Amino acid sequence: MNNLEAGWLQRAIQGDQDAFAYIVETYQRPVYNLCYRMLGDPQEAEDASQETFWRAYQALRRYDQQRSFITWLLSIAAHYCIDLQRKRRFPVMALDILPEEDVPDSAPDPEKVFNEMEQKGQMQTLLSHLGPQDRAAIVLRYWYEFSEEEIARTLSLTVSAVKSRLFRARKEMALAWEKHSTLSLPERRKNESPAL
Amino acid sequence: MNHQPFETWIFAQEDLNEADRLALQQHLEACQACRSLQEKWESLHEELQAPAMLAPRAGFTRRWKAGLAEKRLREQRRQAWKVFLTFSGATTAVVLVMIAYALLTSTPAEWVQAAMRTVTETVGTYSAVRELTTAWMNLTPLGLNIVIWIALGVTFCILAFIWVYAIWRTAFAGVWNK
Numbered sequence: 001m002n003n004l005e006a007g008w009l010q011r012a013i014q015g016d017q018d019a020f021a022y023i024v025e026t027y028q029r030p031v032y033n034l035c036y037r038m039l040g041d042p043q044e045a046e047d048a049s050q051e052t053f054w055r056a057y058q059a060l061r062r063y064d065q066q067r068s069f070i071t072w073l074l075s076i077a078a079h080y081c082i083d084l085q086r087k088r089r090f091p092v093m094a095l096d097i098l099p100e101e102d103v104p105d106s107a108p109d110p111e112k113v114f115n116e117m118e119q120k121g122q123m124q125t126l127l128s129h130l131g132p133q134d135r136a137a138i139v140l141r142y143w144y145e146f147s148e149e150e151i152a153r154t155l156s157l158t159v160s161a162v163k164s165r166l167f168r169a170r171k172e173m174a175l176a177w178e179k180h181s182t183l184s185l186p187e188r189r190k191n192e193s194p195a196l
Numbered sequence: 197m198n199h200q201p202f203e204t205w206i207f208a209q210e211d212l213n214e215a216d217r218l219a220l221q222q223h224l225e226a227c228q229a230c231r232s233l234q235e236k237w238e239s240l241h242e243e244l245q246a247p248a249m250l251a252p253r254a255g256f257t258r259r260w261k262a263g264l265a266e267k268r269l270r271e272q273r274r275q276a277w278k279v280f281l282t283f284s285g286a287t288t289a290v291v292l293v294m295i296a297y298a299l300l301t302s303t304p305a306e307w308v309q310a311a312m313r314t315v316t317e318t319v320g321t322y323s324a325v326r327e328l329t330t331a332w333m334n335l336t337p338l339g340l341n342i343v344i345w346i347a348l349g350v351t352f353c354i355l356a357f358i359w360v361y362a363i364w365r366t367a368f369a370g371v372w373n374k
């Protein structure tokens with residue numbers, strides 16, 4: 001976090017609503033991406049991100065300023081999404097409705113974009129094989145480049161628990177990847193049911 | 197063939213020391229199953245190196261602001277209800293305590309007696325006040341009377357306004373000060 005953001009955060013803690021709106025603007029993408037990776041549905045991810053910011057807004061006075069703000073925010077989002085997943089019996093993965101991607105400004109190569117989109121669909125499918133906490137650990141590790149210690153703090157786990165979850169998740173994903181990558185793309189699209 | 201601990205090591209290579217890494221390498225050369233697993237993980241691991249970050253639909257912050265306004269309104273209403281319920285609950289409790297006290301200290305016959313006495317007394321007081329007022333009106337000039345009535349009316353209005361304002365503040369101020 002740079003000085004400017006720290007200033008906004010300070011004002012938000014003092015109750016300035018516009019400052020908090022700036023925080024929302026700044027952190028919407030990482031929060032939304034985490035919720036989408038956890039829930040697999042754009043609308044649910046939108047609702048969960050809004051709820052995350054609402055919870056952060058209410059708890060802002062209790063935020064320990066020694067901690068990294070983004071870690072604190074992602075921790076709220078991860079806990080909320082894990083709870084949601086535990087409550088619902090069948091995870092829904094809407095693979096065909098994909099949200100906007102954070103595409104770089106350079107002119108996109110059509111074939112590359114298609115591959116990325118396809119890759120993304122597969123990535124969600126792979127993630128959907130994991131339990132909520134394992135999925136959160138994997139997403140924090142690879143999308144946010146968190147260390148095992150940071151993941152442990154974010155998910156309120158011990159470091160050894162994180163290690164074993166990451167191991168299990170990686171293995172499950174590798175096995176699932178093995179199955180998916182043996183199918184060719186058009187066949188896969190046809191045979192795939194939207195709810196996995 | 198025993199695949200442990202190599203199978204675990206495949207997925208935790210960042211934690212391995214040089215000796216373990218070498219042992220894993222040797223096992224992979226000998227074991228087809230572990231090699232296949234290692235290859236799968238390697239290709240997946242590559243995919244995971246720069247995964248796509250997704251953004252919400254445009255207007256996320258605008259939707260946040262709208263949602264915030266709605267939530268605060270809802271909280272305001274809830275607080276107003278809380279104040280109303282607390283007041284009416286307290287009033288009901290006081291009335292119930294008074295009734296219980298009356299039941300404990302007196303009989304219904306005594307109540308009827310007391311009620312009759314009160315009615316008679318009130319009628320007596322009313323006629324006395326009326327006589328007094330008439331006498332006062334006859335004694336004083338009309339102009340002075342009008343001034344006094346206006347002063348009484350204005351005082352009453354101010355008191356009523358203060359009362360309403362105090363209730364309104366207790367009901368809403370908590371939310372707006374937040």
Ligand SMILES: [Zn+2]
Nearest residue numbers: 198199227230
């Ligand atoms: Zn083996």
